[in-house]
Amino acid sequence: MFDDVPTRAWLLLLIAIVAWMPMQYIVRHLAATATQRDITQAPDDLSWRSTAMLIKSVAAVMALAAFALFIFTPSAEVFARSPSFYPLFLLAGAALAMWSVVQGFTTGRIEPWMRGLSREFTRADDPNRYWMSMGWNALLSGGVLVFGIQTLLDVPKQALRDHCYDRRDEWAPTEVAAACNTLLDGNAGEDHPTILAARGSAYYRMGDYRRAGTDYAAAIQLDPKADAFHYNLGLVHDQLGDRKRAIAAYSAAIAINAENTDAYRNRASDYLQTGGFDAVISDATIILASKPGDLQALVLRGIAHAWKRDATNAERDFAEIRKIDPANLGIIHGESILALQRGDLREGIRLLSLSIARNSRNLWPLSMRAEAYRRLGEWDKMNADLATIRRQQEASKHLSPSTT
Secondary structure: OHHHOOHHHHHHHHHHHHHHHHHHHHHHHHHOOHHHOOOOOOOOOOOOOOHHHHHHHHHHHHHHHHHHHHOOOHHHHHHHHOOOHHHHHHHHHHHHHHHHHHHHHHHOEEOOOEOOEOOOEEOOOOHHHHHHHHHHHHHHHHHHHHHHHHHHHOHHHHHHHHHHHOOOOOOOHHHHHHHHHHHHHOOOHHHHHHHHHHHHHHHHHHOOHHHHHHHHHHHHHHOOOOHHHHHHHHHHHHHOOOHHHHHHHHHHHHHHOOOOHHHHHHHHHHHHHHOOHHHHHHHHHHHHHHOOOOHHHHHHHHHHHHHOOOHHHHHHHHHHHHHHOOOOHHHHHHHHHHHHHOOOHHHHHHHHHHHHHHOOOOHHHHHHHHHHHHHHOOHHHHHHHHHHHHHHHHHHOOOOOOOO
16 A cells, blocks of 8 residues: 555655644744734733744744755656655654654653644643653554664665566566575575566576466466466467467466456467467457457457458458458458458458568568468568578577457
């Protein structure tokens, strides 16, 4: 919950708390002037008023105002995001609460730190509430102090966690993996599966998919109900070309979290690659039910309809795609499939050539065009496309999905 609060908001709250007492003194000092006193009443005790104290209070407020401006600088933002910020914030709050006790003891008046209560009690007029307020502020200070110290002692480990989880993508994957390794070498406790998954993500970013898969699988063993772990394992299987296992991993993620649309989308893409066109249509339709106009879901479903020779539904999806992205390659791929299936090989070749001209690294239109040339008996053109495919396979060893 507190992670969602902007760090600047915490700093402004701290400034407001610190500025409260000097501001109170300034206002009280300016309000308690002789010219405002009713001459029919007994003179007020103004012995507490001090020019030196007024100067100190004004200086403190000005310094805090300058600090409030400073927190909007990049340097202040970096500090506010550091693991030391929250412990120091707590310790500052504990110090302020203790200062209110010290000041209350020396002045004989105190205001308890309680939400919704803004009232001052004096030792002379209301000793019971005065001492209760003193005790409350002292107890609050002690509790926050202990918690702040414990949090401060945890700063090195928290810094490693922040480094390992890398939520802002600030670190190189090798550095992330090193931080995760340090945590795993110690007592990771209940964070063990999360740290394993974080290291798996670092390996994934390095392109070391097998080690990534090992970490995700180990994380699943420790926490089988985390849909993100299953989803990430599916990504690994996709990179390794194992569509069957990828589909199983995405299915496990969906079984845990039926709202994981990314898992539905990737599973539909894998079903398309393996010829499961009905499953593609089912998954894409589920996505579109919660996210109408989802471009990739429309492309996947339209192409699946095309493979099933359902031109009516395919063209309906392509029409929706054109409204969002008229130049989307998925339209060209789907239209080329429909053309080839109705026997219009020249139109299919024309459309596939358009796709190749826009993305020559995608081997799917090349292989489809080579097959069309074969059906036409144009062997030289077929062999030229097959040779291009072989060269690109040797260079990348990766087939781009037909829907991109």
